[in-house]
Amino acid sequence: MAVTGPYVLQPDPHDPRLSTSVSGIDQNGNTVETRVVTEKPLTLYLNAQEVVTMMTIGDHPDLLAVGYLKNQNMLADDDVITEIDYDDDLEVVVVRTERETDFEEKLKKKVRTSGCAQGTVFGDVMEGFESISLSSDARLKTSWLHGLTKVINTTPSLYLEAGAIHGCVLCQEDxxxxxxxxxxxxxAVxxxxxxxVLNNIPATDKIFYTTGRLTSEMVIKTVMMGIPILVSRSGFTAWGVELARQAGLTLIGRARGKRFVALAGQERIDFDLDPAQMEDEPERNRRKGSVTSL
Known part of the structure; x- marks a missing residue:
């Protein structure tokens, strides 16, 4: 993937593997061509054990596999990954570790979450969640937040090309x-x-941005990653707010232009911009945000 702008990795909306053109008709009965995102299964194995089959657009299967295992407490901090094999024809990715693993009992305790495409977490994830201490030194300046939302919302993406997709962004300061x-x-998380994990990136000074709702699943995953600040242009769920307060996570929603609402971890926010001197988000972007939150 070519790197442009400020990103290390960013979406490639022109990748032919990720979307396709489909014919249909519009409200006037006229023939139209529109782009739609791909969706295909990916079965994940940890060593010899099948873990889960996920529906995904198909890019970065290695990152998706390792991140899923990490966020489900199936990879410990000291685990050494020896190999990641991906077979496009079989739609299978295998993560191999030095340590032998056996999660037969764990795999029986699945909980379906509110995430799109049938997200799941496992019953003992909350044990790890409750033991994590997030950095109290992390800060979020309102000038960073304003700059980030402006850049992210104008980044070329599959959402702008075809819709029906969610985005997440890892940030550091602005x-x-x-x-x-x-x-x-x-x-995406x-x-x-x-x-x-694969690049040994520290989490204590990072900010996590998502286009989707701030649900319990989003809060749990962000905390499990050790990231102290979670931002969304969408809204909250009550359990998401409760868990964020329990974990000491800074939780900011409805972040559009100069507007935002913080419902947890407000002590990390530095108000270094006067809202009266800031531009608001264009009306068309506010309408677009209501679509991305589905």
Whole structure:
């Protein structure tokens, strides 16, 4: 993937593997061509054990696999990954580790989440969640937030090309680093988690941005990754807010232009911009945001 602008990795909306052209008709009965995102299964194995089959657009299967395992507590911090094999024809990715693994009992305790494309978490994930301590030194300046939302919302993406997709961005201060998209926001999160694991990227000074709702799943995954600040242009769920407060996560929603609402971790926010001197988001982008939150 070519790197342009401030990103280390970003969406490639012109990748022919990720979307296709489909014919149909519009409200006037006229024939139209429109782009639609691809969706295909990816079966994940950890060593010899089948873990899950995910529906995904198909890019970065290695990052998705490692991030999923990390966020499900199936990879420990000291685990050594020896190999990642991906077979496009079989639609299978295998992550191999030095340590032998056996999660037969764990795999029986699945909980379906509110995430699109049937997200799942496992019953003992909350045990790890409750033991994590997020950095109290992390800061979020309102000038960073304003700059990030402006850059992210104008980045070429599959959403702008075809819609029906969620995006997540890993940021540091006012710089977006990695932008991932997928049909389920949990997949986009896991791709970023996998990138962080494979590149030994620290989490304590990072900001996580998502186009989707701030649900319990989004809060849990962000905390499990050790990231202290979670931002969305969409809204909240009550359990998401409760878990964020429990974990000490800074939770900011409805971040559009100069507007935002913080419902947890407000002490990390530095108000270094006067809202009266800031531009608001154009009306067309506010309407677009209501679509991305589905």
């Amino acid at each position: 710089r977006p680093l990695v932008y991932m998209e997928d049909v389920g926001r949990h997949n 896991d791709k970023i988690a996998g990138w962080m």
